[in-house]
Amino acid sequence: MELRVLRYFLMTAREENITRAAQLLHITQPTLSRQLMQLEEELGVKLFNRGKYNVSLTEEGMLLKRRAQELVSLADKTVSELSHRDEIVSGEVSIGCGETKSMAFLSDCIISFREKHPLVQFDIYSAIADDIKERIEKGIADIGLLVEPVDIGKYEFLRLPEKEKWGIWARKDSPLAEKDAVTPEELAEVPLIISMREAVRNEIASWFGDYYDELNIAATYNLGINAVAMVRQGVGAALGFDLGAFYEDVCFIPMKPMRETGSVVVWKKNQALPDAAKMFIEHIKNAV
Secondary structure, X not given: OOHHHHHHHHHHHHHOOHHHHHHHHOOOHHHHHHHHHHHHHHHOOOOXXXXXXXXXXXXXXXXXXXXXXXXXXXHHHHHHHHHOOOOOOOEEEEEEEOOOOHHHHHHHHHHHHHHHOOOEEEEEEEOOHHHHHHHHHHOOOOEEEEEOOOOOOOEEEEEEEEEEEEEEEEEOXXXXXXXXXXXXXXXXXXXXXXXXXXXXXXXXXXXXXXXXXXXXXXXXXXXXXXXXXXXXXXXXXXXXXXXXXXXOOEEEEEEOOXXXXXXXXXXXXXXXXXXXXXXXXXXXHHHO
């Protein structure tokens, strides 16, 4: 399976039209069709549903799309790193970021680093911790911004100064909005929107104790922006971090007793990082 053919496949998947994809790839339509059919034969699966004018991915095609994007991204990143090794510090630093207030600190570090090394570009990928760790494992991401705890057997890490404060996001017209803080007892019968991550749910269970079994869980989420959208529409109150964001109709209320979690920058142990990423880690160390 050639990288070139994977690029052909991804372009066709994006355009959903073989003729248009061929034009963008600067090859003929018959050539592209033949390459795609050979790829299907090589893999032994059908990748596209072919219509009169358009094509769409099969279930197998969607799986290959995810894997092909990772392979192409990793190949491009490797070429970029190797081509810049003997130059002034340049290239790309890939960072997987969870939704935390520490993104503000990391942004300040990026600004001050690029003042010294303006040719370095930062690739920021926002996702939940599990996805970020998977990208680090595969070498697609150099660094991750996560909340504790972290697996110190797998990762080197830097603890950042900002603490992540737990609480709930609620509509401003909710009775909860009148409170300075909320207790587990006060949330026992409130429709809640909570993280779908098992590690987070275990934390919540330990905080709520006997009240956990009484929780009215209306929905789960992976990204906070979607949780806040559900809060605004009245699905319930969302349990999560104070991200320092301002919403006209939604407010953040901290937990009582206060619950805080540390945030960390992590990278894989014994991983060969690009020079720009190694220098950025040192830059963060000096800023902490």
